[in-house]
Amino acid sequence: MLLGVAVVAILGAGAWYWTSRKADGAESAYRTTTVERGDIRVAISATGTLSAISTVTVGSQISGQVTDVLVDYNSEVKKGEVLARIDPSTYEAQIEQGNAQIANAQASLKQAQATLANAELDYTRKADLGTQKLVAQSDVDLARAARDQARAQVNAAQASIRQQTASTQTTRVNLDRTVIRSPVDGVVLTRSIEPGQTVAASLQAPELFTIAEDLSKMKIELAVDEADIGQVKVGQAVSFTVDAFADRQFRGEVQQVRLSATTTSNVVTYPVVVSVDNSDGTLLPGLTVNAEIEVSKRDDILKISNAALRYKPTGEEANATAAAQAPQGGQNRGSGVSDDLVRVAGTLQLKPEQQSAFDAALAALRERQAARAAQAQQRGGASMFGGPGGGPRSGGNSSSGGGAMQAQIRQRMAERMQQDFAPFRATLDEQQRQRWDGELRTLLGAKRAPVYKLVNGKPDMVQVRVGASDGTSTEVSGAVKEGDVVVVGERAKE
Structure with a gap:
């Protein structure tokens, strides 16, 4: 009896072992x-360059020799602050000349006014005598013409005064432009002049300074491939790195997807503008960016x-x-x-x-x-x-x-x-x-x-x-x- 039970147990164990080996072999x-x-997380990779949101180029509208340069690279400036000065002597002399011309025109005006007063009196007398037939009508007509001519002289003298005043005012504006001021609050990125240098503004305004308006907020312009641009939407999160700070990862947000495509070597890309918070001043304009735009995120x-x-x-x-x-x-x-x-x-x-x-x-x-x-x-x-x-x-x-x-x-x-x-x-x-x-x-x-x-x-x-x-x-x-x-x-x- 015991022998039979042992045989059955051995056969059962063998069958189980064989089945397990077979299943393991199938699965293996x-x-x-x-x-x-x-x-x-689905992301699109792209590269771009950091820049200030607003960069202003400061030029000169007048020609002359630079006498003073009051700021340098990286200088923080306020709106209206003096950046440089151009020699004002030429415009100061023109203002003096203009003032003299105005005084001369005013003297001519007084002379014309006196002539007009005499001509009006003469015309009045001859007009009365003409009604009494005591003078010839031709004398009356000549007196009227002399009066009108005197009035024209007065008007011409007044116009000359206005012209000389306007010319002098233009010179005053140019004199004010000899002082180069900052149009915005910001930081000086570039300076293109030195004291003693001559500025020539005959055809176009020469560039003297480049000022970044606010580096606490910056932007990245990414070049996104045409195959991926359809997935990019305003408001999507962007993570990026820069070689200057390889151990840090920065964040941004898609601000604009521009329609102006660029084709380079038959590769079409679209510019995508990303806004970046740079409150700590770590990021610098011009840094190359390796970015990932998070186009989709599926949780759980x-x-x-x-x-x-x-x-x-x-x-x-x-x-x-x-x-x-x-x-x-x-x-x-x-x-x-x-x-x-x-x-x-x-x-x-x-x-x-x-x-x-x-x-x-x-x-x-x-x-x-x-x-x-x-x-x-x-x-x-x-x-x-x-x-x-x-x-x-x-x-x-x-x-x-x-x-x-x-x-x-x-x-x-x-x-x-x-x-x-x-x-x-x-x-x-x-x-x-x-x-x-x-x-x-x-x-x-x-x-x-x-x-x-x-x-x-x-x-x-x-x-x-x-x-x-x-x-x-x-x-x-x-x-x-x-x-x-x-x-x-x-x-x-x-």
Whole structure:
């Protein structure tokens, strides 16, 4: 009796060992990873240059010799502060000459006024005598002409005074311009003159100083590639480094996406302006910046290694997997789109009548999916929406024709969804409707890809919806959950 029990125990242990070895051998044939929950940050890299938000070039509107330069590089200046002086002697002499001309014009005016007074008296006397026929009419006419001429002389003298005054005022303005003042509060970045240097402003104003208005706030002008510019929006966070402070990371924010594209060696880039807080004065104008624009950040989502999305079974495993994925008994594997719709509806806080309308539309959708799967089984292949859950297939070899076909499939799916769920949508309020429309657009526009879960030592294909990717991991949703083991490759057979 004891011998029989021992034999049975030995046989059982052997069977368990053999089964375990077989399962371990099957699992060890694949390289795997697990579906994890975590965060994904998607960023665009670009380079640019730091500069002041406002940089003012100070020039000279007049010519002359520089007598004094009162500021130097890095000098902090206030608005109206004197920066330099140009020799004013020429303009002072012109003012003296102008004053003399004004005095001469004023003397001419008094003389003309006296002549006018005499001419008016003479005309008045002769006009009275003319009415009495005591003088000839020609004498009256001559007296009138002399009076008018005297009035014109007075007007000419007055105009001469105004002209000389205006000319002198112009000279005074130029005299004031011999003192170069700062137009803003800021810091002197460059100085282009030295005392004794002659400034010539005949054709254009020479540049004397460059002043950065406020270095506590700076900007970066990044050159972003045309392939990435569509993802950049105002308000996105930017992190950047500069070689001068390699151990520090700085922050900024996208302020403007400019439309003025630049083409260099057939590469098109767009300028993106980033605002930077430089309250501590660490950053300097002109530094080269290596920046990353955070275009998307997904927190607490399911993600898998990108290698899992690239894996495709080979050889006998490919045939076995294809046979296992064939529709069975009219059943569509996975839930895909319909489950996603249930998830979206769950966020809308539906009322009972709204929930009833949704359930009716969802039942019609699932019934059509089941019918399509049955037709695919009869044809011995997959339906047009043969991916699990009714989503278009993705992965594998793609071409421009395949991409166009998938776009057409998505378009037809969108139209059909809108028709099927139109009665349900009509029951929603404005806020719910906007939420539903946005989620539906995201759902239908999302890409789908096959992932191979390891089930009982064998790869089992499921379709997942893929989202943001940081180049290493990709956001997924659908027929996977946290902790699922997925295949990323096959081990070499010994």
